[in-house]
Amino acid sequence: MYRRLISALLLTFSVAMAHAAPRRVDFVITGGTVITMAGPNIDDGAVAIDKGEIIGVGKSADIAKRFAGVETIHARGMAILPGFVNAHTHVPMTLFRGIADDRDLMDWLQHFIFPAEAKNVDRDFVKWGTRLAAAEMIASGTTTFTDMYYFESDIASEAKKAGLRGVLGETMIDFPAPDNKTWDAAVAYVRDFVKRWHGDRLITPALAPHAPYTVSRAHLEQVRALATELHAPILIHVAETKGEGSQIKDNTAGLSPAAYLDSIGFLGHDVVAAHGIWLTPDDIRMLAAKRVGVAHCPESNMMLASGVAPVVDMRHANVALGLGTDGPAGSNNNLDMVEEAASAARLQKITRGDPKALSARDVLEMATLGGARALGMEDRIGTLEPGKRADVIVIDLQQPKTQPVYAVESAIVYAASGSAVVTTICDGKILMRNRNLLTVDAPAAVAKAKEYRDKVRKSLL
Numbered sequence: 091m092y093r094r095l096i097s098a099l100l101l102t103f104s105v106a107m108a109h110a111a112p113r114r115v116d117f118v119i120t121g122g123t124v125i126t127m128a129g130p131n132i133d134d135g136a137v138a139i140d141k142g143e144i145i146g147v148g149k150s151a152d153i154a155k156r157f158a159g160v161e162t163i164h165a166r167g168m169a170i171l172p173g174f175v176n177a178h179t180h181v182p183m184t185l186f187r188g189i190a191d192d193r194d195l196m197d198w199l200q201h202f203i204f205p206a207e208a209k210n211v212d213r214d215f216v217k218w219g220t221r222l223a224a225a226e227m228i229a230s231g232t233t234t235f236t237d238m239y240y241f242e243s244d245i246a247s248e249a250k251k252a253g254l255r256g257v258l259g260e261t262m263i264d265f266p267a268p269d270n271k272t273w274d275a276a277v278a279y280v281r282d283f284v285k286r287w288h289g290d291r292l293i294t295p296a297l298a299p300h301a302p303y304t305v306s307r308a309h310l311e312q313v314r315a316l317a318t319e320l321h322a323p324i325l326i327h328v329a330e331t332k333g334e335g336s337q338i339k340d341n342t343a344g345l346s347p348a349a350y351l352d353s354i355g356f357l358g359h360d361v362v363a364a365h366g367i368w369l370t371p372d373d374i375r376m377l378a379a380k381r382v383g384v385a386h387c388p389e390s391n392m393m394l395a396s397g398v399a400p401v402v403d404m405r406h407a408n409v410a411l412g413l414g415t416d417g418p419a420g421s422n423n424n425l426d427m428v429e430e431a432a433s434a435a436r437l438q439k440i441t442r443g444d445p446k447a448l449s450a451r452d453v454l455e456m457a458t459l460g461g462a463r464a465l466g467m468e469d470r471i472g473t474l475e476p477g478k479r480a481d482v483i484v485i486d487l488q489q490p491k492t493q494p495v496y497a498v499e500s501a502i503v504y505a506a507s508g509s510a511v512v513t514t515i516c517d518g519k520i521l522m523r524n525r526n527l528l529t530v531d532a533p534a535a536v537a538k539a540k541e542y543r544d545k546v547r548k549s550l551l
Contacts (some may be wrong), residue, residue, distance in 0.1 A: 098113065112158040116142035116518060119484060120150045123498050127172055127459045130472040131498065137170055139480040141517030142291075145177075147474050163523075167488040169498050171454070173233025173473055173481035174427035175461025175518060178325075178364040178385035178414025180239045182211070182219030184226065185542045186283030186419035187325040189550075195331050195394045198420055202550075207240075210542070210548040213266035216241040217248055218538045223425060224252035224419070225532040229260060229525070230426045230508025233481040234461070234471060236362065236385065236414065238298040238325050243283045244291045253399065253521045253529045255481065257362075258287075259298025259325035259464050262313060264305050273309060282319045292517060294323065294465075302347045303337050307354055312355045321467065326351075327364035331396050335368045348382040355516040357382050362464055364414065366404070367397040375402065378407045383464030386456065388433045390416030393423075398441045399446065412461030413453070426508035431457045435503060450503035470506040484513035 111458045115138050124135030126147060136153035146153050183203075190202035203425055214385035216239060227235060234255040237245060242260040249256040260283050261267060262276045264355050270276040280297055287295040297320075299305040317324045328452045329335060329347045340345045359381035367439040369377070377384060386399050404411050413430050417423045438447040462472025470479050485502055487495050492505045502510075516521040521529050 091382075093120040112154070113158045114380050115145065115159055115281055117163060117520075118152065118153060118159035119163040119513075120158055122168040122170040122484065123260075125169055125171040125454070126474040126500065127455060128475050133168065137474055137482060138395030139482070139515070139518050141475075142480055143484070144474060144480050145476055149474060153260065155320060164483065165484050165513075166484070168512070169485045169487055169502060170474070171483060171485065171502075173514065174231045174457050174460040174471055175412055175465065175467075175472065175485050176227065176232045176235040176414055176427055177331075177362065177383070177461040177464050178236055178238075179223075179425060180417030181223035181233065181237050181418075181425070182216040182239050182424075183417035183419035184222040184239055184246065185210075185215060185219040185539055186417075186546065187423055187508060188420065189546065190420045191393075191423070193394070193487075196333065198394065198397065203419065206546055207268055208266075210546050211240055213241050213244050213269075215542065216244050218420065218542065220248035221252070221530055222243045222532075222535040222539050224248065224254055225527055225530040225535055226418075227254065227423045228514045228521045228527060228530065229359050229511065229532075230250065231514055232426065232486070233328075233425055233514065233521075234465075234467070235425075235481070236325060236461075236465060238293060238300075238364075239444055240267055241296075243279075243286060246283075246287055246295070250290070250292050251529070253292075253473070253516050253519045254505065255292045255479075255516055256295045257296055257323060257325070257467075259296035259323075261298045261300055262305065262309070263300040264309060270305075277312070280316065281320070282547040284322045288321075291376055296323040296325050298325040301330070301334070303334055307430035308339040309454040309494075310351070310356055311354055314354075315334065317360060323360045323362065325362050325364070327365055329368040329373070330391075331394075333370055346370055346373055348377060350378055350539055352380070359466060364416075365396070367399045367408065368392055369400060369404070371403070373408045374404055374409060376407045383410045383412065383466065385412050385414040385461075385464060386434060387414045387422070387430075388437045389430055390414075390421040390434070392437065393421050398437060401438050402442060405452070410460070410463040411456060412464035413456045414461075426500065427457050428506055428510070430509045431503050433504060450497070451497040453503055456500055480515055480518040482513075482515045485510050485513050486512045 459472035
């Protein structure tokens with residue numbers, strides 16, 4: 091009798107569940123091709139989002155049975171994919187965009203950028219530069235960016251206001267900087283910066299020693315100890331130019347920049363090395379073993395004629411490899427991750443003489459999950475899966491330049507650009523809807539940029 095009663099109750103419960111209303115959620119994106127980056131694409135797919143998290147991914151019909159959005163975003167003829175992760179940049183340098191093009195790195199830094207920064211960079215400069223960059227990044231689908239600059243706590247405040255996720259490193263360097271005139275002042279700033287932002291849902295504070303050639307061994311060792319103490323990641327430029335390699339080799343009895351950093355106990359899973367152009371095979375194996383993240387910046391590397399990074403070799407060695415734009419001031423000039431992905435693929439094809447060297451899918455992976463892995467954030471972002479943070483973008487593929495679509499990854503990487511992004515969502519908050527920016531006053535930022543252009547020009551006369 092009890093078994094019959096239990097069976098009847100279970101049957102009643104099953105029938106009730108079958109007819110239960112779909113769960114109410116914040117919104118559902120439906121009808122597009124979902125590029126999860128965690129498995130096969132889903133045609134006519136949908137993503138359900140609630141309270142900042144992805145709670146459902148699947149066929150549109152299946153998601154409709156389970157979830158009903160307070161708002162529904164229709165994505166027919168569009169691609170739905172994880173927000174882009176810009177693994178290396180200097181966002182306030184939007185205000186130096188085009189200041190000194192067509193130069194090599196050292197000429198660009200020493201004769202233009204460092205002097206311009208000394209005369210112009212203050213807290214207001216980085217605030218307005220970050221606002222301009224935030225508008226550009228949101229409009230082209232970046233939801234997470236990795237930054238190295240000065241007054242980084244102000245950059246964090248602006249990024250949070252814009253709704254962006256950021257791994258933000260305060261630059262530490264062995265000469266007076268715009269915000270900290272001494273090394274000890276920089277250390278004190280970093281302590282306060284990390285304490286203020288530690289545990290924030292969007293902002294991860296980091297330490298950013300500029301490079302092995304601009305920070306002494308003693309200071310690099312101090313940074314390593316400080317990062318371990320504060321549980322904060324480290325961002326640093328490594329092996330960016332052949333000249334850097336020669337300089338480090340001459341000063342360290344023949345070590346490469348990466349090997350030198352390893353020799354002083356600097357490297358670890360919490361380090362993100364930008365560029366990595368002149369890594370040796372031994373360096374690559376060591377970085378993989380140490381779980382060091384690497385940010386590949388192909389357009390910057392080409393613009394400054396710094397070289398071609400061994401991307402294919404790093405991928406084969408299972409290095410955690412992401413894509414970065416670098417700063418938008420003569421070393422790239424934009425923050426468009428779609429263009430960066432296309433450049434990454436094409437550069438490896440031509441330099442290796444192999445059209446299969448990097449595919450469109452490969453570079454999309456680098457721009458999303460690869461960047462998340464490089465930052466040690468793959469448990470939170472980089473794929474569209476239930477339980478991940480709701481960092482999602484929608485790309486319109488109905489434009490003439492992307493039609494017809496035979497392969498969605500090809501259409502995005504080789505035909506589209508960042509301007510094809512129509513919706514940008516970070517942490518479950520819509521930052522751009524139908525190309526309308528919702529969290530940044532772009533016209534105000536553009537107007538201020540023009541004012542700074544005139545000021546910077548005068549300062550360099």
